[in-house]
Amino acid sequence: MEKANLLAIFIAVMITNNVILSQFLGLCAYFGVSDSLRSAFSMGITVTFVIVIASAVSWFLDYYLLIPYHMEFLKTIVFILVIATLVQLIEMFIAKNIPLLQRMLGIYLPLVTTNCAVLGITLVNSNEGFNFIESLVNGLGAGLGYMLAICLMAGIRGRLMFAKVPRAMQGMPINFLIGAMMALAFFGFQGFLIK
Amino acid sequence: MHVAPFNIMTLFNEFFKGIVKENPTFRLVLGICPTLAVTTSLDNGLGMGVATTFVLVFSNMFISIVRNIVPKKVRIPIFIVIISTFVTTVELIMAAYVPDIHEALGIFIPLIVVNCIIMGRAEAFASKAQVLPAVADGLGMGIGFTMAVSIISGVREIIGSGTILGYEIMFSGYSPAVIMILPPGAFITMGLILCFFKYMGNLLGRKV
Amino acid sequence: MDSARKMLTVLITTCLCAAVALCLVFVMTKDDIELKQRLKFVRAIKAVLPVEYLSKEVDIINYPLCKEDCKVCNIIYIVKEKSKVVALATEVTVKGYGGRVSVIVGVGEDNKITGLKVVQHSETPGLGANIIKDVFQRQFAGRDETIKLKKDGGNIDHVTGASVSSRAVVKCAKEGLGFIIKNRSIVNYNSG
Amino acid sequence: MWTVLVGTLILCGCGIVAGVTLVGAARVFAVKTDERVETIEALLPGANCGGCGNPSCYNYAVKLVSGEVEPNRCVLSKQESLQAIGDILGIKVEAALRRAASVCCLGGMVAAKQYEYAGMPSCRVAVLYTLGDRQCQWSCLGFGDCSKMCKFDAIYNKGRSIPFIDADKCTGCGACAAVCPKDLIKILPVGFPYVVCSTKERGKAVSKECPIGCIHCLKCVKGCPEGAIKEIGGIIKIEYSKCIQCYKCVEECPRKILKVLSTVRQEEGATA
Known part of the structure; x- marks a missing residue:
């Protein structure tokens, strides 16, 4: 039962209610960083990494600090502070210890602070009353869902180079329309229930 | 830090550029998450626009006030604290006085914190300008955003549910195109509106 | 430094x-x-009572039941008008098509549903979301435990194009009704 | 009152923890960054063109400081700024060898046709069908995928033709070379001769496919006084370290396929 529940959360946030295509979280980076598959992949990894850690830390803060003292209204400010600190911390940590990762993810980390997906998922975790494991699974699913959507987008945009796009459609408009097609496709997954 | 002198004209310029020339949604394509997510009906769109404008004006104002005493390294955390204070204020006020819209907007009210428009204006403008121009800029950008969100949500509501602000306006027998208030509809509307603006821009550009 | x-x-x-x-x-x-x-909350509770109570003052008493008793619902609201129990109500949450569907079910003294209101859902707008329409919700008044969709051989019309969402609401009604009937004696005994 | 007190305590607590962690971490994880990196980065053009073989100007600056590369690899910088970088690093800077992209094909649309191609106007698509519609498999397809990649407006196509490269605007970043599906674009030093044909066929086989292709008569190889030109695996190679820029080879070439980069521009290819 427990495992099925976790799987349901995971599938829901990754596919049926994909963070980008159906919940509209993290769209700026979705359109901004999807011009090549490599940068999209790096961005996806960075987001996943930060979401999972932020989910864990914010769960502790929520459960042991905000809820016992009925300070839920401070949720937004505390969570975003945690995320901003965390991102800077991770940045410094990998710059010092894992230069390889720094070269891969370095330029995407600052983008993650203002990515709605991260704050959004921590808020969802708290609003839905998820326990620790559920929060982690939700975060991981969201990150992977983000990666899936952004990599698919980058793949399609790569192909777009060969297509004749009308002048007025070039750039952002066609990207949004691709987003629409992908959202339609993902919409088909709705009703994909795990009981 | 060099601060350009200003007069009434520059104030007007700061104000109007956000509405047309540098419209945050249609020109700069910033802050698209709430633009797409909450525009299922016009009242939601308006609510979001007003909330964002409020936060934008006040955060711009305060960031401009403290701009000279903030050390460079903790700039982002401090801006975030200032912005989220106003966001939480808006959230509480909305929960108290317009609970229906508060509920409809849901998670996207706290997410105003990470709206790229606000952080972007704080970084690009408010942290370098005097208080009055910063407020004018915030107000202009906010109104520009509100207008953009209203246009999108109006279009989606009319086509997607055949109503406007909840009143039936389409002819009887109109069967609403539900897709427009579903997620794909948001992308379609935004894409086509952007395309329209680009087309008009091209046309005007050619004339000049 | x-x-x-x-x-x-x-x-x-x-x-x-x-x-x-x-x-x-x-x-x-x-x-x-x-x-x-x-x-x-009061508006939601009133919505599940028979129509004549809409304009009347009612008292709502929360009667919490221990969690182990039932997984889906654990508070019974006792609705009284001038110290006379009008109905018992409870909130039930089940899984719908797009997420959770929360429904308040009111049950009268005759163990029949007095009314039902969907208080929270995330069903597809324009399709499943139509479960909040009165036309659909009103059908539930006066039903007993045999409640079923017409599609499944019962007597409730489902919302066009959204049988999963409709079935979820019916499930809520059934579970809420069962829960209240099961616990009626305890509630009545304790609240006098 | 209680709320105000607790709320303030919690938020300030978070603020303090965040601040202390950040300040502490800044000290613990302090990466020893050389100040020179920033100064040098400021001197570099900041175009991140990739002409030096590094992904960004910052990476190049890091490598400069560590002494891995020479300052003259940057093709966009002016001599003075290069000199300034050299002064910071305490080394002498030799004049940069300017490099520019060049399409090593002269025939293009002149080469004999295999079939009529009516697909997408893109080299990378056209090359999927029997390596393009020309009989010569080393012929430029002329759809200009390379010109779309150029950040500096240095390449342009007139219709379907061999792209024209403006060596003055070209920074030698290699974006066009990377995208060419037939590897016809080479980044070569300006002012040196090069063979404007990439075919590996020889003699009649070439003439049949393209009237102006290199037939590998090897007159240039024999004519070079320094022995800088060799034929390796069907390709005429010029060793630029040996070349003294006497341009004997250019004179020797009977088909005028050997040209000098930048002094003689490639004529715009004949359109089909």
Whole structure:
């Protein structure tokens, strides 16, 4: 039962209610960083990494600090502070210890602070009353869902180079329309229930 | 830090550029998450626009006030604290006085914190300008955003549910195109509106 | 290390100001928020009562039941008009098509549903979301435990194009009704 | 009152923890960054063109400081700024060898056709069908995928033709070379001769496919006084370290396929 529940959360946030295509979280980076598959992949990894850690830390803060003292209204400010600190911390940590990762993810980390997906998922975790494991699974699913959507987008945009796009459609408009097609496709997954 | 002198004209310029020339949604394509997510009906769109404008004006104002005493390294955390204070204020006020819209907007009210428009204006403008121009800029950008969100949500509501602000306006027998208030509809509307603006821009550009 | 001290001072001062300001706003709006939530709740409860109670004053007493008893619902609301019990109501949450569907079910003294209201859902707009329409919800009044969709051989018309969502509401009704009938004796005994 | 107190305490607590962690971490994880990196980065053009073989100007600056590369690899910088960088690093800077992209094909649309191609106007698509519609498999397809990649407006196509490269605007970043599906674009030093044909066929086989292709008569190889030109695996190679820029080879070439980069521009290819 427990495992099925976790799987349901995971599938829901990754596919049926994909963070980008159906919940509209993290769209700026979705359109901004999807011009090549490599940068999209790096961005996806960075987001996943930060979401999972932020989910864990914010769960502790929520459960042991905000809820016992009925300070839920401070949720937004505390969570975003945690995320901003965390991102800077991770940045410094990998710059010092894992230069390889720094070269891969370095330029995407600052983008993650203002990515709605991260704050959004921590808020969802708290609003839905998820326990620790559920929060982690939700975060991981969201990150992977983000990666899936952004990599698919980058793949399609790569192909777009060969297509004749009308002048007025070039750039952002066609990207949004691709987003629409992908959202339609993902919409088909709705009703994909795990009981 | 060099601060350009200003007069009434520059104030007007700061104000109007956000509405047309540098419209945050249609020109700069910033802050698209709430633009797409909450525009299922016009009242939601308006609510979001007003909330964002409020936060934008006040955060711009305060960031401009403290701009000279903030050390460079903790700039982002401090801006975030200032912005989220106003966001939480808006959230509480909305929960108290317009609970229906508060509920409809849901998670996207706290997410105003990470709206790229606000952080972007704080970084690009408010942290370098005097208080009055910063407020004018915030107000202009906010109104520009509100207008953009209203246009999108109006279009989606009319086509997607055949109503406007909840009143039936389409002819009887109109069967609403539900897709427009579903997620794909948001992308379609935004894409086509952007395309329209680009087309008009091209046309005007050619004339000049 | 002067810069570090300055950094900390500025950060903490900002946090301090933010916190004081926020808490003041919170204290100021707290009563209003609670009032609005209470009003909404009362409106939801009234919606599940027979129509004549809409304009009448009712008292709502919360009767919490232990969690182990039932997985889906654990508070029974006792609705009284001038100390006479009108109905018992409870909130039931099940899984719908797009997420969870929460429904308040009212049950009269005759063990029949007095009314039902969907209070929270995330069904598809324009399709499943039509479960909040009165035409659909009104069908539930006066039903007993044999409640079923017409599609499944029962007597409730499902919302066009959304049998999964409709089935979820029916499931809520059934579970809520069962739960109240099962616990009626305890509630009546304890609340006198 | 209680709320105000607790709320303030919690938020300030978070603020303090965040601040202390950041300040502490800044000290613990302090990466020893050389100040020179920033100064040098400021001197570099900041175009991140990739002409030096590094992904960004910052990476190049890091490598400069560590002494891995020479300052003259940057093709966009002016001599003075290069000199300034050299002064910071305490080394002498030799004049940069300017490099520019060049399409090593002269025939293009002149080469004999295999079939009529009516697909997408893109080299990378056209090359999927029997390596393009020309009989010569080393012929430029002329759809200009390379010109779309150029950040500096240095390449342009007139219709379907061999792209024209403006060596003055070209920074030698290699974006066009990377995108060419037939590897016809080479980044070569300006002012040196090069063979404007990439075919590996020889003699009649070439003439049949393209009237102006290199038939590998090897007159240039024999004519070079320094022995800088060799034929390796069907390709005429010029060793630029040996070349003294006497341009004997250019004179020797009977088909005028050997040209000097930048002094003689490639004529715009004949359109089909």
